[in-house]
Amino acid sequence: MWFARLASDRVLRARPCDGPFALTLKRANADRLYCLNRAAEAQNLSRGMTFADARAFCPDLLSQPANLTEDRRFLHVLRRWATRYCPWVGLEGDDGLVLDITGAAHLFGGESAMVADMYQRLKRAGITTRIGLGDTRGAAWALAHFGAGEAAPGQPLAALGRLPVAALRLDDKTTTALQRLGLRRIIDLEKAARAPLARRFGPDLMMRLDQALGRQPEQVTPLAEPPHYGVRMSLPEPIGLFDDVMAGTSRLLEQLCTKLKTNEAGARVLELTLRRVDQEAQTVELRLARPLRDAQRILPLFTRGVGEVESGYGIDQLRLEATQIEPLPVRQLSHVSSGRADQLDDLISRIGTRIGLDNIQRFLPADSHIPERSFLIAAAAYSEPEGPWIPPRPRPQRLFAPEPIAGDGSRPPKHFRWRRMPLTVARATGPERIAPEWWLSDDNWRSGLRDYWRIETQQGRRLWLFYTPQSPGWFVQGEFI
Amino acid sequence: MTSRTTIPLPLRANRVHEACGAGRVGFAVATMALVRRTLWIRESWQGETLNPLGLADFCDPSQLLVAQTKDQTDMLAVAEEALRDGALPLVVLEITRPLNLREGRRLQLAAKAGKSIGLCLIPEGMGSNASETRWLCTPLFDPDDSTLMSWETIKNKSGTNGTWHVRWNAAARRFDVVCPAGKRPGSAGAAL
Structure with a gap:
């Protein structure tokens, strides 16, 4: 799945415009075009062109500086969305996703139906997409970037053969050299003798060819889901007493702290949401002076916040979430470390619940x-x-x-x-x-x-x-x- | 005016004390010099601030925490919490309205529970009946020295009142009690 205009699509989703639009990025000491929309490409503008030139060619060009971190975040959002098709979704460069749909296609009525569904949904979201479907990761990449389509199973060469050699994920230098040798298409490369090519271009070229044609394996590495620090508890009967709520909070805290401990993290801000029978929800926020994952120490700090909660007809759901996390590596306990600093941190947290931690x-x-x-x-x-x-x-x-x-x-x-x-x-x-x-x-x-x-x-x-x-x-x- | 009793310093632990007069900040700084960690509570609308560079001669400013509260009710709540906890041996409050007996007594109980010292800096005449001692502190002019102060107990629940003149001893980093001026041996106005 290749998002050809990911960065500009992201910006234009928030603020649509009909005319030519480009994102600029400072590279090689000049503002250059980083990503353009279709209207701008129709004006013969291209990526990498300096912004001053582009404005001279196309005076009504709208522009905005590119934000690479936001683009990256947006790609992660898309990756998460793509897990609706299959569980194995990895990132492919800065503007692509790779999905291993083995065993998942039938759920959408076959591969073609699945691809059509992807096209339809992404189009509705306003994202330009090109999808390639192949036996191997290399074949899919080639098809996505150079003429979208599907490779029939078992015959990758039939679909790939007519594509240029650049579709093998080679660097520019190798591509140019191959073209000078007269090897313009993948089929030419396949027919040529391997040994001289390997000697001239190194093992990389043959590896890419083999990966595209399925003679050498290549994995799809799915990204791990970031850990979610939220736990909840639904109660069969509503509760309203202070002690009951604290007991419930204590159980949730223990679960949460176990999770934090596994990931060597500590909570900085905790949010306890108490949902009442009448669907009203009340939130108790706790800001800590130090990242903590010790249930015994956090629980007393909730006393003040929980005491202020209006329980109404009773509370039937408790939800505890650590909204701000900081890394907290496991430390060696020693006989010289004193509990004095901990006591002071707890005091600061407790005072902070009343007058604000910044005060x-x-x-x-x-x-x-x-x-x-x-x-x-x-x-x-x-x-x-x-x-x-x-x-x-x-x-x-x-x-x-x-x-x-x-x-x-x-x-x-x-x-x-x-x-x-x-x-x-x-x-x-x-x-x-x-x-x-x-x-x-x-x-x-x-x-x-x-x-x-x-x-x-x-x-x-x-x-x-x-x-x-x-x-x-x-x-x-x-x-x- | 000299007192034969010894100066009741350091302040009695587990209790809350009061200091008033123009030199009350000096008295608080002297107390901070004796303990390591301090919480200083003030109301955020007050214009005067502590200057850590000025404190550095007397105590370590990195051991000082300042809490800014929006009103005196919050200040008392924070003070009670900190005194009861005992993680900080000294809590200094800048009082702006007189404490009633209930508030003063609650602070005393909190200080007792946490084995810590409380010190209220009060405007003159706003003392609370619950306080253990009340000090009237006034800076004095001295031709030879610029740290001379007079500390006078005007209330003492477990002892007698007295007046002491103190000055900062920079070498020993402590306040020394000196004879009141005019009664010093060798000076022109010395009493017999």
């Missing part, structure tokens, strides 16, 4: 002289403690937004009022000049340079003042203990 933060060092930017604030659940902390000069313990005070001149004022308190300066240490980081635009630093002073007042308060020489003014920005 529990820790400080991380940052490389900047600007006081506000000399540290980062990160969510504790998603960061590790870092150090060391080396203050360049004494820094205040508390920082706040600059508060203007009256004062003039570049020396600190002798007396000033701050927060309605009259203060007298007893000692001033400074200045320490900090220049704004010109490579970042920061509105607070528009006033230019700052001369910081450490002020000790007669009244006891120790403040951090700064003076802005470029637009004169005095401000208080912090307080020392």
